[in-house]
Amino acid sequence: MTSHPSRLPARWVVTASALVAIAAAVGVMVGPASLTVGNIIGAVGDRWLGIEATVPLTPAQDAILWDIRLPRVVLGMIVGGGLAVSGAAYQGVFRNPLADPFLLGVAAGAGLGATIGIVFGLDRALLPLLAFVGAVAGVSAAYLLGFSLRTGRSAGALLLAGVAVAAFLTAVQTYLQQLNSDALRDVYSWILGRLSTTGWREVVLVLPYVAIGIAVLLASRRWLDVLALGDEEASALGLDVGKTRTVVIAAATLVTAASVAVSGLIAFVGIIVPHILRLLVGTSYRRLIPLSILGGGAFLALADVLARSIQQPAELPIGVVTAFIGAPFFALVLRTSGRQP
């Protein structure tokens, strides 16, 4: 037995980081104009380290790498890492491995916000803001409703409130959609999710929110293990259960809302990534939280490669890809692993 038994083993961080690096490399290489590993190493050395490349990129290749592919890969990693870590955090707070970041009305609120933007023909640049506001408003409504219930601050009361709020917001969204059936296609495409970028704009837009939220979740990871003991034992260990739950939900909601605001509702990442990691590294949130960030980032960046290469030149909605490859892979992991999910 080592003297620091609960810490995150370095080999897992190294493995996950290597996976992220591979996903990033594949992400920038694959596309209609292919770039080689040599191109990328040369270009990165040239730009970041000041080492002149032996075969410099053409101006077109340079633009593809730095202004089109790299922002998209980075955005995929931010959104994927954000959705996965929020999923892990929600699962911890609700002590339910099936909880996902879209619980409590994030998805329904974001969907309504975006639908309002689309059906009223507002500037497309406003969609992320509307989706973000809708997502935060949805969760806030669920939270206020949950608090007003007789059962008070319990996780179960919050979940029920989330179900009610989500159902209501979805009904409003569907109604708006039906009134404006010409907008159906746009709304539908937004809901299925996509990672389309205009340079670095989206990355700059979401990064601050995701970074703050992730920092709070990383700091809270040990308390999620305490919450696994249930409210009563966690309180007896001196944890302010209500405050901790609020802080974690707020941080996870910030991350999810910012992610869906730029990417739409990409399904499954928040459930599948933490689950696979649980089967590999155990259930402790000290490991799950940091590894979900890396694993989710790599997963979504690779899913995006498939989304844009399967039906070239058209793109598949990335939400379809995450579910399509995620579900069978998930089933396979469940079947081949002897461990409890």
Add this chain to the structure above:
Amino acid sequence: MSHLSAQGITVEVDGRVLVDSFAFDAPTGSWTTIIGPNGAGKTTLIRAMLGLVRYSGGVLLDGRSVNGRALARRVAYVPQRPERPPGMRVVDYVTLGRTPHLGYFGRESERDWAAVNEALAVMDLGELAARDVASLSGGEAQRVALARAVAQEATLLILDEPTTGLDIGRQQEVMALIDGLRRARSLTVIATMHDLTIAAQVSDVVMLMNGGRLIHRGSAGDVVTPDLIGEHYGAEVAVITDEDGHLHVIPKRSGTAGRSMMEQR
């Protein structure tokens, strides 16, 4: 050092009084056992002392009112059936005992790890450290829960039915472990118990509780009597004392119930 003084604890839920003006003192190093029939309010009283349920009255530790993290640094709680999250390793579970000693953004120091390792050693859990807590047997699980309390370095131990669901050998083992800890570390122990013989043998003070009220408080010989047990449990028992002076509570075959069954035949 932990002298607990409960002053008129009253717990009322939805207009029902579950604990009624309950007052007692548990001096440092003493073992106090709360006995009483099902629904007497024992667990609610414990939950009040731990600040887990709203109550009126006061709970003082060495003369001062403490709560939250400060309370958890002084008082460790082992519930009747401790939650054992599947997939959590024994060592991670015991580490949770350090929770009240860490700040929100804090991480475990060498001091914390030393406490965890010592707790594992004291409870002889070295070999089980990497096991999944959900896979443990009842006796192992109680040892692991006690190890978490030891890692917490509290001076007052509150136990709810610590022997429930254990076979007679594990019961004796767990009782011996708790008593050993109490003597080695001058812990104050407050426990609820259903097994009156064990309660009588380990306790310095026994409190009989019924209907939320303290009925009688004293030595085992004063409280565990056929009359009081008969009146408050509705049970017919014999209480005998062995050559070591230990009390044994033995249920007698109920005369009335047995007779009517015979008559029906």
